[in-house]
Amino acid sequence: MQATIHNEFLTLTVDTLGAEAVSLKNAAGEELLWQADPAVWKRHAPILFPWTGKLPGGTFTHGGKTYKGGQHGFARDLEHTLLRAEGDTIELELRSDDAIKAERFPFDFVLTSTFRLEGKTVHHTLTVANPETAAEELRFGIGYHPAFRIPFDASHTTTDYEFRFDQPESPMILDAYPNGLLTGRCGYRWKNVSAIPLTDDLFANDSFCMAGLRTRTLGIYEKDTGRHIVCNVEGYPYSLIWSAPAKPVRFVCIEPWQSLPGAENDPQAWTERAAAACLAPGQHWATTLSTTFER
Template sequence: MRYTLENEFLTVQAESLGAELVSVVDKATGAEMLWHGDPKVWPRQAPILFPYCGKLRGGRYTLDGAEYQCPQHGIARDYEHEFLGVFGSEMRFCLRSSADTLERFPREFELTSSFGLCGRTLRHTLTVKNTGEKELRFGIGYHPGFALPFDGAHTTQDYELRFDTPQAPAVIETGAGEDAGLVTGETRLLMEKSAVIPLEDRMFDSDSICMGALSAKTLSIVEKDSGRAVRVGIEGYPYVLIWSMPGDPALQFICVEPWHSLPDRVDAAGDWNEKPCAAALAPGGEWHTDLNMTFDR
């Protein structure tokens, strides 16, 4: 079921399935600024990645002496999240571990997702609480897709990705074939001290670009002639990915994905407790992260 939050600038909708952001409309123009989720291209729009980001080697891991099969990007996006209500300028959802989730991830947790509006900025806060008696190790990340172009008068080449300060991103390389999407341990320099990543059709035919070693506070999708932009806060995230559907002849959307963890390495043994994580919570422990998206359209 969809739920709505709005202020004088934006109307936002989120779906209880996955607590997924599904619409951000500019009230002045009526423009939909989020990818619309065409199932023929990419059926999702802004999934929450939890309790891990990306792929597991072989699609499985071991924990407490048992093996578990799990899909890419974790399980939170596949479950109904309870709608907790609207509290002033914020609406909240919650996913609690259940008998079903424990069959895929044997840890008890509470994942709260809060959407808040302040002017043209939408803040999505994720809070993880360990409600069990064992340590809760997890990865987590965001995956919002933003519609391109902003209108029918522009094409891909009229846009660029722009950091707020010059950067020299280290691209974290991934494998090919059976190892596609798995981290190799190698890196390469994406660019030398520049604030701009030009956008081109087919630039993601080899899949996402995962960047580390960033010091920027924001990464924006900017329409060069008008200055209209969607600005994503990336400060404090160790990894930021950019992605669109490989093989699509023109960019219909672009995802800017701040992550707190990475996919498995190509040589990963599959032991959950050896995976790098966003946090390792003791029983009763709590952790949160925020994603700010500002729509200067």
Template sequence: MRSIANKFLTIGVKEKGAELCSIRDSGGTEYMWQADPAFWARHAPVLFPVVGRLLNGRYELNGKTFELPPHGFARDMEFSLVEQSEHSLVFQLLPTAETRARYPFEFALNIIYRLNVNSLEISYEVRNNGVERMPFSIGAHPAFNLHGPVDECFLELEKAETLNTHLVSSHGLIRSETAPVLENSSIIQLTETLFDQDALVFMDMKSEKITLGAKHHSRRLTVEFPGFPQLGIWSKPGAPFVCIEPWYGYADPEQPYGDIMKKPGIQYLGAGETFVCTHRISIQ
């Protein structure tokens, strides 16, 4: 585990998956879920080169079939720490024989953590070092502790919105049906049953900031995700955490689409191109 700190926050990141494991404030309060396997044995996996599940766990590329696990392979691989300063960490993942067998592209993935006063900025840099056009998705999956009973906790959006969630099938695929979540409101009240049908998946949210709060707890945690086209919100039913997940991409639909180049929500990089996105976690 690698740690950096300032006078407001201390964070810890593992080399495995370049996974953020801890955010503590100066008073010692822990904001990250501590991976209790009774509920969910992860903290904040990085999702790459896919977000969510593939139909039958496979994808097609130029007539060949490849297999990828849900959320891709980056979360379970050892990253290299390539740079560290007083307030920043840079981790890198490069292709291996194992990744090429499942994802035949010459990528470079950098995960950058920067502390800035009371916030942590997390940047994902994806570079295509190959000569072929490279499809990919990338997303964050941080789990945050609830500082109170579930029914006393809430999520507050930046704007009042009318939102529907895309329903998720029992196989983790995106269904064509939707269900209402908000009607001209900015508050999503957490409940024991909110995630009984899996994650809330938003494709058209206008807000780019969400705050997690609890009725009897003064601290607030805000996630800002400018430019991210999709957002997932998830927990295990009854678990004392919630995940706020900015995505560039999402799980496969139930209907086949053919080659991965046609996958809904997929991103592309040409030869030598770099993609960068940033989200921020702030403690108030």
């Protein structure tokens, strides 16, 4: 099922499968999100929960049981309950149930996804709660993965675009090549730059996971016109940029994460792994991605 909200600038459609934004159009009716061509990449803007990236061995253990887990968790693959779609807001919820706890993740949780339009900005808030009735703490990772259509129109090509920070940066790149797990290596690809040029080969070795950015915003800009899509990444310890290896580039992702992928030498026990947060029963936690569309 899908729900749609709009204001004078934007029309947003969200699917209850994955609580995923599947369409965002501007006032001219131009589609701003990647439209999930399965020959290139089959998603639009998935939610990453209860972990980001991959798990070592594709598994974790808890209470003497081993659980299999694919990339980026499972929230993006499950049906969420639509709580409301009215005015400028869409709100959805995913609750753990017996099947999830038995097969995927043995912890109680409530994940609420709230989309709100404000002018040319979409605010997407993810709230995680550990119910008061839970038997143990809730440890989780979480992140965003929106894909934006590139080029903005038929008169532009890949190299007409660049990622921009709002101040010079020397991003520390955390290495996860070639299998998507952190290797423990890190280094610099760019030093003291305000922009990263987009090319068709930029993501030949997958994404760039940037740690410790000082910038408040990270956006994709059309160099000759100034049209842009900008994410507020302030408060996120990690920001990734990525696109599928298809040429020419058809979309770019700007991905603020509150947690990291697994490392090659991570323990199997879930309780020993790094997390975005650990919630005692009755506690909750929230994060918001605000994205502004000036095009």
